[in-house]
Amino acid sequence: MPRVGSASNPELEAAILRNPEDADAYLVYGDWLQRQGDPRGELMALQHARLGARGDEARALEEQQSALFEEHRDVLLGDLADALDEAGLEDDLQLEWHLGFIRTARVGQKDPYSGRDIAALVKQLLTHPSARFLQGLTLGMASFEPPNDYSAIIEALLEVWRERGGSKTLHSLFIGDFVYSQDADISASFLGDISPLYALLPGLRSLRLRGASVELGNIDLPELREFTVETGCLLPPALKSIIAAKWPKLERLEVWFGRRGSGAEGGAKDVQPLLDGKGLPNLESLGLCNAEFVDELCKLLPKAKVLEQLARLDLSRGAMSDEGARLLAKNATAFAHLEHLDFTENTLTDEGIRLVAELCPSVSTGEQREFDQDYRYAAVGE
Secondary structure, three states: OOOOOOOOOHHHHHHHHHOOOOHHHHHHHHHHHHHOOOHHHHHHHHHHHHHOOOHHHHHHHHHHHHHHHHHOHHHHOHHHHHHOOOOOOOOOEEEEEEOOEEEEEEEOOOOOOOOOOHHHHHHHHHOOHHHOOOOEEEEOOOOOOOOEEOHHHHHHHHHHHHHOOOOOOOOEEEEOOOOOOOOOOHHHEEEEEOHHHHHHOOOOOEEEEEOEEEEOOOOEOOOOOEEEEEOOEOOHHHHHHHHOOEOOOOOEEEEEOEOHHHOOOOOHHHHHHHHOOOOOOOOOEEEEEOOOOHHHHHHHHHHOHHHHHOOEEEOOOOOOOHHHHHHHHHOHHHOOOOOEEEOOOOOOOHHHHHHHOOOOOOEEOOOOOOOOOOOOOOOOOO
């Protein structure tokens, strides 16, 4: 009799690994799973049928899916069920299912009373058969007890992925999904060295990092389309890593610099390689955010080579004053082709807002902070 819950067919799994978006490969695998008595095969069939269903048919399929989960909860979730609430919706673990398997997951302590070992839960998730084709992983709070340190979680990721030769399906990774003004101080959330992950994630398309003390090393992510690093103190080695990165398909880049008083060094001239578009042939959206040198940037931006290829430019959370707004307004034609400009949470007065409001069809100014000539700082610091 087949061993329920652990059926595996390397050949059919390889077809999915080659193209995780190919529904036909899943369905062939699902037929085989059903013959082995693995409930993921039946779940796959139900979820595929649900994709095109409406009305009563859709509701009937939802009921069948719920009944299947109830009957085979131990197989489909195992120990992961302990991290879900009674409805299986959210707690320290949130899951999105697609064609019989977990497609995306968010792992993190839900509140200060959780006390769960998130590194251990991450290992349980990644080694569970239901997460065999995981495409997206978001890491929330590692701990509400300071510090909110991700090093143990990153070690757990490395341990599992090294043993398996990496993850061929993971497309999206977000480390640091917390509201820094409410859940945790961004300066007390430590990322550390994430560079060993690169070689294990050859298909990664989106990487988002939020926290302090990030070490990026030699970035070589040939499939990456989006990269964001949100910090109150971007140290010089991290900026050098970004400038020297190899990501030929990158379309969106967002970098937060932080406050000089917190240790964020450098200025507008240090990002000149980005303004020149060095190694960024496909870049369409550029964010130079949370910087205290925005006025200096405004002097360089009108002649920046990268500007011509951009659709969106984000200068939010910085210390831009009306002086910077005047510089941009004098060179308005350089920005007219943009689809969107973002100046939210700078230090513009009503005059500055008026000057930038018509630079392109869509301009965000949002809430502005009070301007102080003697004390100008980025919105988010360590």
